[in-house]
Amino acid sequence: xxxxxxxxxxxxxxxxxxxxxxxxxxxxxxxxxxxxxxxxxxxxxxxxxxxxxxxxxxxxxxxxxxxxxxxxxxxxxxxxxxxxxxxxxxxxxxxxxxxxxxxxxxxxxxxxxxxxxxxxxxxxxxxxxxxxxxxxxxxxxxxxxxxxxxxxxxxxxxxxxxxxxxxxxxxxxxxxxxxxxxxxxxxxxxxxxxxxxxxxxxxxxxxxxxxx
Numbered sequence: 001x002x003x004x005x006x007x008x009x010x011x012x013x014x015x016x017x018x019x020x021x022x023x024x025x026x027x028x029x030x031x032x033x034x035x036x037x038x039x040x041x042x043x044x045x046x047x048x049x050x051x052x053x054x055x056x057x058x059x060x061x062x063x064x065x066x067x068x069x070x071x072x073x074x075x076x077x078x079x080x081x082x083x084x085x086x087x088x089x090x091x092x093x094x095x096x097x098x099x100x101x102x103x104x105x106x107x108x109x110x111x112x113x114x115x116x117x118x119x120x121x122x123x124x125x126x127x128x129x130x131x132x133x134x135x136x137x138x139x140x141x142x143x144x145x146x147x148x149x150x151x152x153x154x155x156x157x158x159x160x161x162x163x164x165x166x167x168x169x170x171x172x173x174x175x176x177x178x179x180x181x182x183x184x185x186x187x188x189x190x191x192x193x194x195x196x197x198x199x200x201x202x203x204x205x206x207x208x209x210x211x212x
Contacts, residue, residue: 029168030166030168031166031168031169032165032166032168032169033129033130033164033165033166033169034165035165036165037160037161037162037163037164037165037169038159038160038161038162038163038212042129042163042164042165043059043129043160043163043210043212045129045130045165046127046128046129046132046163046210047059047210048132049129049130049131049132049184050132050185050206050208052132052185053132053184053185053186053206054185054186055185055186055206055207055208056072056205056206056207056208057207057208057210058072058207058208058209058210059210059212060209060210060211060212061211061212062211065088065089065092065157065209065211066088066091066092066095067092068209069089069092069093069095069121069155069157069209070092070093070095070096072155072207072209073093073095073096073098073119073121073153073155074096075153076098076118076119076153077097077098077099077118078098078099078100078101078116078117078118078119079093079094079098079099079100079101079117079118079119079120079121080100080101080102080103080109080114080117080119080120080121080143080147080151081093081100081101081102081103081120081121081122081143082102082103082104082122082140082141082142082143082144082147083102083103083104083105083143084140084141085121085122085123085140085141085143086123086141089121089123089141089157090121093121093155101113101117103143103144103147104143104144108144108146109146109147111146111150114146114147114150114151115150115151117150117151118151118152118153119151119152119153119154119155120143120147120148120151120153120154120155120203121155121156121157122136122141122142122143122147122148122154122155122156122157123139123140123141123142123156123157123158124136124142124156124157124158124162125137125139125142125162125173125174126162126163126164126170126173126174127158127162127163127164127170128163128164128165128166128167128169128170129163129164129165129166130165130166130167131167131184132184132185133170133182133183133184134156134158134182134183134184134208135170135174135180135181135182135183136148136180136181136183137174137175137178137179137180137181138178138179139178141157144179145179145181148181148183148202148203149181149202149203151203152203152204152205153203153204153205153207154183154202154203154205154206154207155207155208155209156183156206156207156208156209157209157211158208158209158210158211159210159211159212160210160211160212163210183202183206185206186202186203186204186205186206
């Protein structure tokens with residue numbers, strides 16, 4: 001018998017002796033926010049949170065999207081995209097002579113190859129105004145997690161109706177078995193001497209276009 005099996009066996013034996021029923025789990029937390037998804041108060045709160053996290057945020061209309069993408073990527077010369085990104089978004093990212101690379105065509109990019117690319121452009125699944133969190137689950141236009149963690153600049157195209165007020169509302173829209181990546185501003189840490197350092201665990205710059 002391995003050490004692992006011995007430890008687990010002792011835990012099972014200890015738990016088997018406890019016949020006390022577990023206490024009821026309280027479910028009185030807020031499940032739905034005061035404002036519907038994409039409403040002005042929700043958008044205002046989301047923008048406030050993102051700006052506080054030092055993200056770049058801009059509200060736009062659908063007809064402004066292409067120009068806004070080109071402007072947001074003004075300082076980026078190369079961009080990686082998910083293979084199923086909206087062709088209109090991809091075309092906008094290719095403006096101004098940028099080099100586009102589609103991950104997975106024909107093979108997925110290595111970390112070293114991703115590190116040589118300036119930016120990534122994705123969509124998202126849902127965003128939480130209360131916490132300023134954007135969630136990706138690898139769905140259409142989002143790609144695999146690696147492409148959103150290695151490039152130094154991440155541009156997210158988010159539609160107003162994807163922004164909900166509370167965490168439970170967002171969780172209800174997510175599939176828990178998918179690879180979830182939750183983003184709240186640029187990657188940053190203050191682990192060393194409480195000095196904020198950006199770009200440690202992901203992109204140094206987060207730019208968000210909210211289409212309303």
